Amino acid sequence: MRTEEAHHQSMTTTAGPAHAAEPTASSTPRPHAAEPTTGEFGREEVLLASRNHAMPLELLRWERTPAGMHFLVMHWDVPMVDPVAWRLKIGGAVVEPAEFSLADLRARDRMSMGVTLECAGNGRSLLQPRPVSQPWVHGGVSTAEWTGIPLVALMDETGLRPDAVELVFSGADRGFQGGVAHAYERSLPVRAAVSGDVLLAYEMNGQPLLPQHGFPLRLVVPGWYGMASVKWLDRIDAVTQAFEGFQQRFAYRLQQDADDPGEPVTRIRVRSLMAPPGIPDFFSRRPIVPAGATKLRGRAWSGYGLIKSVQVGIDGRWLPAQLDEQDGRHAWRGWSCVWQAEEGDHELICRAEDDAGNIQPLEPEWNYQGMANNAVQRLQVTVLPSVSDGTALP
Numbered sequence: 116m117r118t119e120e121a122h123h124q125s126m127t128t129t130a131g132p133a134h135a136a137e138p139t140a141s142s143t144p145r146p147h148a149a150e151p152t153t154g155e156f157g158r159e160e161v162l163l164a165s166r167n168h169a170m171p172l173e174l175l176r177w178e179r180t181p182a183g184m185h186f187l188v189m190h191w192d193v194p195m196v197d198p199v200a201w202r203l204k205i206g207g208a209v210v211e212p213a214e215f216s217l218a219d220l221r222a223r224d225r226m227s228m229g230v231t232l233e234c235a236g237n238g239r240s241l242l243q244p245r246p247v248s249q250p251w252v253h254g255g256v257s258t259a260e261w262t263g264i265p266l267v268a269l270m271d272e273t274g275l276r277p278d279a280v281e282l283v284f285s286g287a288d289r290g291f292q293g294g295v296a297h298a299y300e301r302s303l304p305v306r307a308a309v310s311g312d313v314l315l316a317y318e319m320n321g322q323p324l325l326p327q328h329g330f331p332l333r334l335v336v337p338g339w340y341g342m343a344s345v346k347w348l349d350r351i352d353a354v355t356q357a358f359e360g361f362q363q364r365f366a367y368r369l370q371q372d373a374d375d376p377g378e379p380v381t382r383i384r385v386r387s388l389m390a391p392p393g394i395p396d397f398f399s400r401r402p403i404v405p406a407g408a409t410k411l412r413g414r415a416w417s418g419y420g421l422i423k424s425v426q427v428g429i430d431g432r433w434l435p436a437q438l439d440e441q442d443g444r445h446a447w448r449g450w451s452c453v454w455q456a457e458e459g460d461h462e463l464i465c466r467a468e469d470d471a472g473n474i475q476p477l478e479p480e481w482n483y484q485g486m487a488n489n490a491v492q493r494l495q496v497t498v499l500p501s502v503s504d505g506t507a508l509p
């Protein structure tokens with residue numbers, strides 16, 4: 116239901132005592148603190164963006180993103196977890212509730228895989244009007260090598276009661292969002308959680324997880340937007356009804372307006388990005404490229420299948436890109452294309468298609484939270500006759 120309140124309420128102040136914990140139709144908690152805007156970036160957005168950094172797009176040249184360059188999202192504070200006292204507790208609708216220490220988990224058969232994680236809000240700031248939240252441009256995506264144990268291995272030990280419908284994953288971090296205090300919790304349908312390659316990861320790129328990426332243990336859900344991959348994991352509960360926590364029910368929804376219950380955000384939509392060619396101008400970051408043959412490189416991924424093709428658009432003319440070898444089922448796929456760059460200003464676009472028949476839209480599909488924007492990247496570049504030390508911009 117639409118209400119007057121919806122248009123001028125603030126998330127950082129409490130609406131009223133009766134509204135604090137039990138949301139009603141007239142006080143639906145809002146994941147974002149302000150209405151979408153066409154205005155300038157605010158102080159809160161700048162602060163969020165400096166805590167939750169992007170992967171610089173030149174890192175698209177790397178098959179695996181170095182840990183310190185992997186994009187980062189923390190809703191609240193990084194929790195300090197004592198790895199000796201820490202236990203993973205599995206309970207709820209299971210046959211045998213159990214607790215595991217980090218040493219228990221590390222002693223089991225390990226599995227490693229390259230997984231592309233992308234934040235569901237990646238591309239948010241390119242929408243008009245712009246939802247006010249973490250103001251991603253393109254860099255909310257990275258690919259690390261994750262090592263741990265398959266979730267299904269532990270669930271086989273604890274067993275699941277036949278009435279279990281979802282698993283709820285809880286992180287050790289807590290905060291307020293939508294005016295409600297809660298731990299970061301997300302659920303997956305039982306089938307998605309125990310089929311697939313869902314991993315309980317304790318290493319990233321061969322090293323113990325860094326504090327900001329979920330030390331000592333995190334979930335990695337290949338193919339799903341990043342919100343599913345709960346960090347600082349300390350509980351898994353099997354539940355017999357759909358989970359209604361804030362991060363499930365109100366955040367990560369494809370909504371048309373604040374009161375639209377919306378559809379849940381799940382898998383990663385097909386997308387490609389290009390590493391910037393040439394060398395950048397410091398302040399504008401515009402790429403400056405010398406005339407002649409230039410190799411354009413990038414990566415493409417999809418949570419719905421494998422990448423089938425990538426096209427590169429140069430001033431509106433499409434060229435097919437060459438695809439690198441597919442690297443596992445869950446890591447992005449490299450692509451390249453040779454461009455005969457001619458002097459002047461140009462627009463470069465890349466557009467991927469997956470083997471489920473999904474193709475990137477040319478224009479973003481707007482939604483209220485700025486989720487899952489997989490529109491093509493448009494890169495404005497300048498080609499000069501040559502570029503050497505001392506070359507001046509025109």
Ligand SMILES: Nc1nc2c(c(=O)[nH]1)N[C@H]1C(S)=C(S)[C@@H](COP(=O)(O)O)O[C@H]1N2
Binds near residue numbers: 234340342345
């Ligand atoms: N416990 C917890 N898990 C979390 C989050 C969080 O804030 N708390 N953020 C989620 C979101 S929105 C994303 S996109 C990914 C980002 O993972 P990364 O920071 O390792 O890149 O973590 C997810 N897991």
Ligand SMILES: [Mo]
Binds near residue numbers: 188233235236341342
């Ligand atoms: Mo995210």
